[in-house]
Amino acid sequence: MNDLIQPETLLRQLNTVQIFEVGAKTAQPIQAEKASALYKHAHIPTAQYVDLNQDFCNLRTALEYQYPNKTEMLDSLKKFQVDWHKPIVIYDRENHIWAARLFWILKAFGHPQVQVLHGGFKAWQQQNLSVSDQIKKPIASFNVAALTFDSTYFADINDVKNVVVGHSNVQLLNVLRAEVFRGDELRYSRAGHIPKSINIPFAQFLDENGKFKASIFNFVAQFGLDLNREIIVYCGSGITASGAALALRQAQATSIKIYDGSMSEWSADPDLPLQIMV
Known part of the structure; x- marks a missing residue:
């Protein structure tokens, strides 16, 4: 279906x-x-x-x-x-x-x-x-x-930590707006993004009519996202990430998980690293 x-x-x-x-x-x-x-x-x-x-x-x-x-x-x-x-x-x-x-x-x-x-x-x-x-x-x-x-639909904070410290080669996809990703705009407890993340703002998955783009496979490749490798998607609290996860399913991505805690959870812990682009 x-x-x-x-x-x-x-x-x-x-x-x-x-x-x-x-x-x-x-x-x-x-x-x-x-x-x-x-x-x-x-x-x-x-x-x-x-x-x-x-x-x-x-x-x-x-x-x-x-x-x-x-x-x-x-x-x-x-x-x-x-x-x-x-x-x-x-x-x-x-x-x-x-x-x-x-x-x-x-x-x-x-x-x-x-x-x-x-x-x-x-x-x-x-x-x-x-x-x-x-x-x-x-x-x-x-x-x-x-x-x-089926727990494979979701990732938790430990899954993300494993990526950050190099114990996992899973891709991290941040779908927040570029300003939030760079750290220019503070939306959560701390500014920035989780290290090793790729940023594709969710709006870029949509066409001018607000529908999912037909050519997502080629589009995401331009950002360095490999649909044949596992992807953990995150945003602020798992909602926008769900939209991106659904879009990636249309492109036949191999494995997609949503990090439910997303930036709300990660940024609230001062011991966890965040990157700011300057």
Whole structure:
């Protein structure tokens, strides 16, 4: 199954798939309220609204948006009455990164049929497809057998440390804006980037319409990224990295992991090295 689904294809499948809109920038109360209001005003018919600051995340850590444990995952699946045997389509309103995050979590927990709407809600609207302001209440359809977690979808801080000290030849990919990567702009506890990182800002994975570029394989090679070697992707807290990871899957990258803690975790430890470009 292709990771991406086109609006016209989703239109034909509306009655046979589970649809989720993932709200953007939900860590800030004002932004969370705005994202929820946009959904309530108009969304793809039958879509349920997911807030990744509350659902499908680890609520036991101070770090934002970390992947859930099995209990938390089951709680979210029950909340939305997910049928594990029914296809899932996810979309957002912000360049795929939020939809990609939920996609990555569902794949890590073994869902066999999950896709992201290519172009998101914007692409749906551009084709003048129907929208709804009806809030869908979950129908009693929860059906999940034994839940498994594939840890190869994620990297932890020790995996990254091994790269930095030379014990691993895995590639580190930083997808933050160039200003943040260089250290010109302070976004986290300390400025700069993790040593040995390649920087490809996430926006460069997208075309002028906000869709993933068709020629990602050739494009990333210009930055020295080898898609035939393992890649650990990081950003600030794992969200933008999820968008890049989904893009790299479209280019058939061999092995992709997301460092969930990303700069939020790494920069908070003063004993860990950061590089600043001068």
